Every structure is written in C-alpha cells, then in structure tokens.
Amino acid sequence: MLELYHNAMSTCSQKVRLALAEKGQGWEGHHLNLRARDQHRPEYLKLNPNGVVPTLVHDGRAVIESAVINEYIDQVFDGTPLRPDDPYDRARMRLWTRQLDEGLHAASATISACIAFRYQFTEGKTDAQIRETLNGYIDPAKRARMSENVLEGVRSSYFRAAILRVRRMLDDMEARLQAGPWLAGGTYSLADIAVTPYVTRVDHLQLGGQIAARPHLADWYARIRARPSYDLALTQHFLPDFVSLMAEKGAAHRDEVEAVMAG
Ligand SMILES: N[C@@H](CCC(=O)N[C@@H](CS)C(=O)NCC(=O)O)C(=O)O
CATH class of the missing domain: 3.40.30.10 (Glutaredoxin)
Structure with a gap:
C-alpha cells in the first residue's frame, strides 16, 4: 500500500x-x-x-x-526510469535536486509568502493568533524567516536575495537547456521534475515574463506542461483561492519584483 x-x-x-x-x-x-x-x-x-x-x-x-x-x-516502482543511467548525467541530476535543499526552496517560499501567502496568515487573525502560528515552526531558521516574511511582506530583509536566487535558477536552466532538451542528460529526469513546481510558482506569481524572456526555458516549460503528469500531479490539485491570491498580489508587486530581477 x-x-x-x-x-x-x-x-x-x-x-x-x-x-x-x-x-x-x-x-x-x-x-x-x-x-x-x-x-x-x-x-x-x-x-x-x-x-x-x-x-x-x-x-x-x-x-x-x-x-x-x-x-x-x-x-x-516499474515504469520509465527517472534517473539517467550515465553516472555523469546522474551526478548532474543530483546537483539540480540538491540545490532545492540548499536555498532554492527557501527562496521560492520567501517570495511566495512576502508577495501573497502572508495574507492567509494575517487576514482575520489577531496578533496573538499570528504569533502562535509563526512560533509553531519547528526549525528556528525557518521560524525567523517566515516570521519576518509574513509580518513585513516585500519589506522583509529576505526578499531581495530570494528573488535573485530564483533568477539564478531561471538563468541556470536557460543556459543548460541551450545544450539539450532536458536538464540532466538526454531524457526527462528527476532534475526536470524537481524544478517544475518552482517554475510554475514563478508563473503563478505573475512573473511569466521572466520565463518568456528565456526561450529555451519557455520551450521546456511548454513541453513540461504538455505531459500528462503535469495535469495529474499539479493542475488537478491547484486550489483556486491560492492561484487567484498569487495572481492578484503577484500583479500588484510585479514591477517591484521585475526591478530586482533586472538589477
Ligand atoms: N526538504 C523538505 C522540505 C519540505 C517543506 O518545507 N515542505 C513545506 C511545503 S513545500 C511545508 O511542509 N511547510 C510547512 C511548514 O514548514 O510548517 C522536502 O524536500 O521534503
């Protein structure tokens, strides 16, 4: 089971x-x-x-x-292998998956919280309820980061660095995809899977222009979204309230974020 x-x-x-x-x-x-x-x-x-x-x-x-x-x-599980056979390609695949735990996931979560999700923590809540939620984070570094992100929004001291980290992901993907259709080796792999949600988040936060500006990335994203797995694993689970909050607040902050991306 x-x-x-x-x-x-x-x-x-x-x-x-x-x-x-x-x-x-x-x-x-x-x-x-x-x-x-x-x-x-x-x-x-x-x-x-x-x-x-x-x-x-x-x-x-x-x-x-x-x-x-x-x-x-x-x-x-049986099915198409998701890790390249070639040891060098497999090493490259792990570099993509590993970077998420080395700051990229936290950067994406910071941008999402500062721009949009902070309102889910604060609206209709008393200060004491907000504090209680934020104090619930087990990891002290995450607790400090999320507290500032939720309370300060785009004024959080974590915000700018987070945008630049996500920009680096987009740049790294564009550079890599110039050499071939997938991120690690000649076939779709766990590397492509790992970054798909983070590129989608960029899109949901109304920063699709950053994807369109990178033609190889844009082509990869179109191919990724055309796979049945994207519909099954992502689209069918999208929560309309979350998507519309990201769309509304993302549009409101787009110029600010684009300015940091351009800097
Ligand atoms: N390194 C972990 C990170 C997991 C993680 O941070 N999950 C988030 C959602 S994407 C979560 O559960 N957040 C709620 C919380 O931290 O309380 C993994 O890759 O599984």
Whole structure:
C-alpha cells in the first residue's frame, strides 16, 4: 500500500506527485492543511519529525524528504526510469535536486509568502493568533524567516536575495537547456521534475515574463506542461483561492519584483 501525506499547493508535494504520475503509480492521499498546522500534529510528527510535507508511506514504512522520496520511487516502482543511467548525467541530476535543499526552496517560499501567502496568515487573525502560528515552526531558521516574511511582506530583509536566487535558477536552466532538451542528460529526469513546481510558482506569481524572456526555458516549460503528469500531479490539485491570491498580489508587486530581477 502506498500513501502520500501531502498538500495540494506545496512545491515539495508537487515534486513527489509528479514522480508518481510519471511512473503511473496510484496512491492514497492524506491532505494536510498547512495553514491549520496539520503538519505539527503529534501523530504526523511520528511519521515526519521535521513537521513538513510530503511523507510517503510504503507498506507501513515512512520515507521523508522529497528528493529522497523521488529517488526511492524511481528505484522501487516499474515504469520509465527517472534517473539517467550515465553516472555523469546522474551526478548532474543530483546537483539540480540538491540545490532545492540548499536555498532554492527557501527562496521560492520567501517570495511566495512576502508577495501573497502572508495574507492567509494575517487576514482575520489577531496578533496573538499570528504569533502562535509563526512560533509553531519547528526549525528556528525557518521560524525567523517566515516570521519576518509574513509580518513585513516585500519589506522583509529576505526578499531581495530570494528573488535573485530564483533568477539564478531561471538563468541556470536557460543556459543548460541551450545544450539539450532536458536538464540532466538526454531524457526527462528527476532534475526536470524537481524544478517544475518552482517554475510554475514563478508563473503563478505573475512573473511569466521572466520565463518568456528565456526561450529555451519557455520551450521546456511548454513541453513540461504538455505531459500528462503535469495535469495529474499539479493542475488537478491547484486550489483556486491560492492561484487567484498569487495572481492578484503577484500583479500588484510585479514591477517591484521585475526591478530586482533586472538589477
Ligand atoms: N526538504 C523538505 C522540505 C519540505 C517543506 O518545507 N515542505 C513545506 C511545503 S513545500 C511545508 O511542509 N511547510 C510547512 C511548514 O514548514 O510548517 C522536502 O524536500 O521534503
């Protein structure tokens, strides 16, 4: 039995749903409401002590960390391989997946929170309720970052560096995709899967101009969205409230973000 503890709009969950869709693997879902802090409930912390989604439970055994989960999925389930055979290409694939845990995921989360998601934490909430939610983050670095991002929005001291980090991802992808259709080797791989949610987030935040300005990236993104896995793993799970909040607030802040991107 295969169970996935996930969240519809979480980038890390999207990565894992993509890998499962590419493998044609069915799963039973347990949806966690991150704003209601389901991820911090004691029963969930037994599965994932980091208090984050996703968690894959395969025949009763939990696997955590989306990059680790995706390699596990590729090893355990039949279907088209998602890791290149060639050791050099596989190393390059891991460089793409690894950078998410080395700042890129945090940068994307910062931009999303500063521009849009902060309103989900603050609207209709008392100061005490907002504090309680922010104090709930288990990782102290994340707690500090999210507190400032939610309270200060685009004035957060984390905002500018986060935009520049995401710009670097877009530039790195454009440079790599000039040499071939996929990020690591000659075939679609976990590298392409890993960054798909983050490029989608750029798009949702009304920064699609940054994708269009990079022709190889734009072509890759069109091919990625045409894959059945994108519909199954992402589009079918998009929450209209989240998408419209990102569209509204993203448009309001677009000039500001574009100015940092251009700087
Ligand atoms: N390195 C982890 C990061 C997981 C992560 O940060 N998940 C986010 C959603 S994308 C989450 O659960 N956030 C809620 C929280 O931190 O309380 C992974 O790749 O699985």
